Amino acid sequence: MRVALGNDHGGYVLRGPVIDAIRQLGHEVVDFGVDSTEPVDYPDIAVQVARAVADEKVDVGVLICGTGIGMAMTANKVRGVYAAVCSDCYSARMAREHNAANVLCFGGRVVGPGLAQQLVETFLTASPSSEQRHLRRRQKMAEII
Numbered sequence: 001m002r003v004a005l006g007n008d009h010g011g012y013v014l015r016g017p018v019i020d021a022i023r024q025l026g027h028e029v030v031d032f033g034v035d036s037t038e039p040v041d042y043p044d045i046a047v048q049v050a051r052a053v054a055d056e057k058v059d060v061g062v063l064i065c066g067t068g069i070g071m072a073m074t075a076n077k078v079r080g081v082y083a084a085v086c087s088d089c090y091s092a093r094m095a096r097e098h099n100a101a102n103v104l105c106f107g108g109r110v111v112g113p114g115l116a117q118q119l120v121e122t123f124l125t126a127s128p129s130s131e132q133r134h135l136r137r138r139q140k141m142a143e144i145i
Helices: 009-024 042-054 069-075 089-097 113-125 132-143
Strands: 002-007 028-031 060-065 083-085 103-107
Touching: 002 009, 002 042, 009 028, 009 060, 009 103, 009 113, 042 060, 042 069, 042 103, 060 069, 060 113, 069 083, 069 103, 083 089, 089 103, 089 113, 103 113
Parallel strands: 002 028, 002 060, 060 103, 083 103
Antiparallel strands: none
16 A cells, blocks of 8 residues: 655654554555654645545555644545544544545644554554445535535
């Protein structure tokens, strides 16, 4: 699996642990993140990851900023991207299984390195459900412009 990773300065602290978690699962990291705590504008990074996901250059994305919220709001503006902010493993699994989220977002100022790795593992090992109720609901989401 090809996983796009994007982080701003607020997510820099989790960058290394997240890269490690992705690679330990045997996946390839396509890196759009920054390698410092120098302030940058998160929308510039989020849109690169979102477009890579929407254009199917990668399978899924992971975005990290201070809270994950700004990255998710930006990514969700790209058609075909379903970004979810998660700070617990249950939500990460449900976002992927029930909602077919294709971008996981969380905050470097909200979760620690261990939880960040668990979130990534949970998200990447889950798959979208093929149950009719979930397919129907996802179709309704996709039809909203």
